[in-house]
Amino acid sequence: MTHKTSHRGLVVVAIMATMAMIAIEATIVSTAMPQIAAQLGQINLYSWVFSSFLLTQTATTVIFGKLADIYGRKPVLLLGIALFLLASILAGFAWSMPSMIAFRLLQGIGAGALQPVAMTVVADLFPGSQRGKVQGYLASVWALSAVVGPLLGSIIIHNLPWAWIFWINVPVGLLAALCFILFLHEEKRPRVVSIDVLGAAFFAVSISALMIALTEVEAGFSNSTVAAFVIFLFSLVAFIWQERRVDAPMVAPDLWLRRPIAFANLAVFFASMAIMGLTTFLPMYVQTVLNQSPLVAGFALTMLLFGWPCGATIASRQFTRFGLRPIMIVGSLFIPVGTCLLVLLTPSSSPVLAATGSLIMGFGMGLLNISALILTQESVSASDRGSATASNVFSRNLGSTLGAAVLGAVLTYGLSHANNGQAITPEQLRALLNGTGMALGSGEEIRLALQHALHATFIVMMLIAVLIVPACLSVPHLKTSEAEPKNA
Structure with missing residues (x-):
């Protein structure tokens, strides 16, 4: 360039x-x-x-x-x-x-x-x-x-x-x-360079099948879900076979498996799973279990969007002083701390506690994401920089999708086994969200059942967030370049 x-x-x-x-x-x-x-x-x-x-x-x-x-x-x-x-x-x-x-x-x-x-x-x-x-x-x-x-x-x-x-x-x-x-x-x-068209096709099919399977599995296993998983496995095997035999693979295993890139992407993957849980389920908790207005629920989530750029700004100004790896590690500690606050939520909690958890998780994401991206880019030459950057973005997107599927399944399981063994129906949940649940006479029972289901979801979020820490600790130290970029 x-x-x-x-x-x-x-x-x-x-x-x-x-x-x-x-x-x-x-x-x-x-x-x-x-x-x-x-x-x-x-x-x-x-x-x-x-x-x-x-x-x-x-x-x-x-x-x-x-x-x-x-x-x-x-x-x-x-x-x-x-x-x-x-x-x-x-x-x-x-x-x-x-x-x-x-x-x-x-x-x-x-x-x-x-x-x-x-x-x-x-x-x-x-x-x-x-x-x-x-x-x-x-x-x-x-x-x-x-x-x-x-x-x-x-x-x-x-x-x-x-x-x-x-x-x-x-x-x-x-x-x-x-x-x-x-x-x-x-x-x-x-x-x-000869383009690995077959490898690209196998990759696109495998990831598309996985995404379809993860999207469908939230509603329970069906024939289409199983078929999507089977297609994913077969196309993934074909993709790996193709990439091992060509001279210029579409996804170079030696690049993706380099230690800095592999563990930075793994950290981003787990972080994206946790954040997807926050953005999906925190507004529901604040609005139904804490019995707050949609405006308050939106404010609690918006604190994530306040903390994220703050963390990103600090990371961008300080990583030349402290290094990318230390800032990634600090960010990886903030995210589980934020999820711990969500686990501590009870029906009598203040929405301020939920907003604080959201703010801390956002701040950690700002520190982690910027550092992981720059570290990934600094780990390769300019000729591989596009592939390395794409691997980081891919890890984020896949983490978000898998997070929605896993945490959605946890919530579904909790709702189906709550309320003294009686599953909460979508109609009951919708009535509670619309504010008409209490009028139906069973609003308090549904709210309590929803609290247990969401609490389990937040616990799983916390366990996922904890995995970010060892991933960041496994990233090697890397010095960032001070010189102007060389022509690609």
């Missing part, structure tokens, strides 16, 4: 716009989806509007990271923006739930190209000692988008056709693409 001819400031602005486009998409769609589903019908497919995006994003992240190493960052970024914007335009014209899911699948492919490659560009343009500050800006973009997204979605859905939920991406994406075209300059890449 010839950073001397690239306008770094404007490229960073384009990267932040790209990240905001992906980040806001998640929250803005979740806000508007109830109204969209009411118009399109087939409510049974509701969850797949979200799962389909995450499925293709996770399955293609590693593939695009490798392609960025072969063909350069700029072509992959522009391809990702084109796919994302095309899918956004088509989603606005969706005429049914299956068509919406199809366009979300395409949108996820675009996001799979954008997220890891944009982070790789930051590593190309800035030395390790400066990179943390820029990554801190990107973390702030994600946090701000999580707050702005629901508000923006609510404004659009009440004042404009719902199609604008997706079309709002178009001007942002076009502006980012223009900045990349004008201000991001790369050297010509003379590398001639």
